[in-house]
Amino acid sequence: MLKPFVQLLGSDMPVLRRYVWLAVVYGLLSGLTLVTLVPVLSRLLVGDVRAAAPWLLLTQAGMLACWACRRRVERAGVAVGVSLLQGARQRIGDHVTRLPLGWFNADNTSRLGHLISQGMMAVAQLPAHVFTPVISGAVTPLVIIVALFFLHGTMGLIALLALPILAAGLLLTARLGRHADQAFQGHFADASQRMVEFAQAQSVLRAFNGEGGGTALLKQAIDRQRQAGTRLIYQTSLSVVLNAWLVQAIFAALLIAAALWLNVHLDSTLEAGSVVAVIVALILASRYIDSLLDVASYAEILRNAYGQLEAVQRLFAVQPLVEPDQPQAPRDGSIELRQVSLRHGPDQPEVLRDISLQIAPGSLTALIGASGSGKTTLLRLVARFFEASQGSVRVGGVDVRQMSSAQLAGQISQIFQGSYLFQGSIADNIRIGKPEASDAEVLDAAQQAGVGELILRLPQGLQTAVGEGGAQLSGGERQRIAIARALIKDAPILLVDEATAALDAENQLIIAQTLARLRGRRTLLVIAHQLSTVSMADQILVLEEGQLVEQGPPAVLRASGGRYAHYLEQRQAAKGWRIAAASHSEAH
Ligand SMILES: Nc1ncnc2c1ncn2[C@@H]1O[C@H](COP(=O)(O)OP(=O)(O)OP(=O)(O)O)[C@@H](O)[C@H]1O
Ligand SMILES: [Mg+2]
Structure with missing residues (x-):
């Protein structure tokens, strides 16, 4: 995903780098702020308000810092989007003007139009609207995992092991969805082209097929697009359900671990301290799951944008004409x-x-x-x-x-x-x-x-x-x-x-x-x-x-x-x- 981004941004790359760093810092800050809730809650739950107060102040300071950081992340994200829209179109333009003229057939030109308009819009929106929750959604849980380890080793371990499992699940559904997405995009482009053809060729179509005739090809194309669209919706909902289910399963595992933990204590004397620890761990676990759900819910949007980035990559892969280092002038008209x-x-x-x-x-x-x-x-x-x-x-x-x-x-x-x-x-x-x-x-x-x-x-x-x-x-x-x-x-x-x-x-x-x-x-x-x-x-x-x-x-x-x-x-x-x-x- 990164390579076409780098190609698109070219010399604007530092803008992206700054944004990613800010987003990571924001994710860390969110995680740390959440973790300050551990001492706050532990003290409040045993009724020690005085001891909780400084921690509460820290939580508030953290929240303020998060808020300020988030604003900067968003501004940096918009800057990346703007660079993409301005610079990348320019870069695609520069590349395209160096392509051999033979490349510009109807198919390639219509795809290029689609890429420059819709494709680039989809990609440019990513940093501001999608990357921030995804990056922080991936970084915040890391901090929470560390805290969970301190509270309860097993829960920490479950949370840690869940990450690669979830990543594998997301990759799998993304791969499954990609075929459906490609098929849909192909049929969509085909149907659009047919629509234009249909409008332009009305006189011919009517002359040869009578009134209302000539719709057969267009109908076929639209039918294929509809079928591909249905498959895509089916595939997308399946992916969403599967991803959400996976996250919930992780949550269930954490809950079971917490319940077992509590059980151990129930058998012996129930200490206020350990009950508080379990409650705090559960709250952390739920925040951890929220972050993961964020990541999972954006998986579909990311996959779609990935398709556009692949189109960019294919375009940049077309060899431009090589300009000679020392050009020689033609001597005559032969x-x-x-x-x-x-x-x-x-x-x-x-x-x-x-x-x-x-x-x-x-x-x-x-x-x-x-x-x-x-x-x-x-x-x-x-x-x-x-x-x-x-x-x-x-x-x-x-x-x-x-x-x-x-x-x-x-x-x-x-x-x-x-x-x-x-x-x-x-x-x-x-x-x-x-x-x-x-x-x-x-x-x-x-x-x-x-x-x-x-x-x-x-x-x-x-x-x-x-x-x-x-x-x-x-x-x-x-x-x-x-x-x-x-x-x-x-x-x-x-x-x-x-x-x-x-x-x-x-x-x-x-x-x-x-x-x-x-x-x-x-x-x-x-x-x-x-x-x-x-x-x-x-x-x-x-x-x-x-x-x-x-x-x-x-x-x-x-x-x-x-x-x-x-x-x-x-x-x-x-x-x-x-x-x-x-x-x-x-x-x-
Ligand atoms: N971009 C292309 N990709 C693949 N094949 C092509 C492409 N352009 C032309 N061809 C094929 O190359 C062959 C020669 O085509 P060309 O257009 O040069 O013929 P022509 O002699 O000019 O014909 P006409 O007299 O009908 O214009 C044809 O078989 C054609 O299908
Ligand atoms: Mg010819």
Whole structure:
């Protein structure tokens, strides 16, 4: 439990240390104050008020000290919570910004959101509300045990032996509950995701399932969540009952010991002193049990927070990209892959296999291949979304691992699918590509990307806000703003990944014009869906199941009658009229 806490707190660790110390001192002080009741009660029960008075004063002083200490503990606990909320979010943020971009899939991002919001709140509340009673609940009994030993050896021994037994019991129920908790969290996240999906995909669901249809998947997810929730409640109540029962059993053992002790005296002459000792011991035992009950009652909350801390630990375990000590600047706009293989995890299949290729600066390379053949993955590998499992990726003649992230980012601009627009104006969104760009440059890029007309139509022009996620713009318009962003960034390499589905005729034209304009000026690596692009290319790469099966200039590949020639034939059969135009342009 401590390790993720240390990771989260980082340099704020002394705040936690101070708090824990204060909590331990508070626990000791509470225990000692309780123990002062022994002489107080012993004297009062035999009617000696005068002798009890100084001890009573001590008890009161102890209570005052406890009260003052408790206030400080609470303040220290709040300080830890605040550090956690402020510093830890920052630390998670720092870590996440260094993770490879490939990490940010839908699953990981939604979990990250959950962790930063609910998870961190649950963890931050621990010191102020849970740790204090748990720490003092564990320390106070230790002092009481010592006192019990003095009063009655057997009771002291029982109390001492009870501690490891109780600890084992708590650990056992925590372990049992953890499975139920994990299952519930998993189903909970799943159901939330389905709920969002369900709302977003209403039009599709209704079209295919009719009114009220499309609820089946959501219902299943909610059912699973409900079942997991029921199991968790069942498990939790079982744990609570079991823990409380264990504590009561310890209390019973102490009572029996006290009763036997009294019995021994009953057989002989009953002395006032020993009866008083038994009563005092029983009172101590009950305080001892109260503390243990405190610990037991917080076990469930601790277990839940532990789950969140584990999520933190998993997040910190993801390897960030390693920044080189002496970064080397890329020399030109070339790209080279040397025997590159990639798998997404140790037990996953190779998505790319032994790929070697060279792309000259300023050339246009078209990447083609069936769906799932690895085209997007190859492009992302160049932009270092992932680390190659084997081989090396070189950009500008330098291994990407020898460059700083900033150097690589400065070398590459990209037009990928589903390019995201941020809240802000159209100008802000385009300027991400070049923060220092003047308004004229922004407008120029916008016009090149075909958003000129749109901007003229909008009353506030370039300053129009694009709304949350760019929701007020059409998909095509959003894509074009993303193109403008890529164009304004004056990077030597442009990577283009366009899914066919995302392309309307106008956007196709814009991409084609963009490529034609930039040709020779930038290194263009394009996942090509249009024959015009393919035929314009200096080099064609054909991917098949993660392997590069053909590469070379279009004319050579066409003549060789291999995969590319076959691809052309297929296209010709499907869209004869377009191939005529393409062959025509290729002839030029
Ligand atoms: N993050 C990931 N984890 C595991 N496997 C992945 C991941 N991303 C992609 N894959 C797998 O890698 C293979 C190649 O995917 P990729 O997206 O590169 O194909 P593609 O050629 O771009 O296909 P398309 O033309 O449909 O876009 C697919 O089998 C895909 O399921
Ligand atoms: Mg793809």
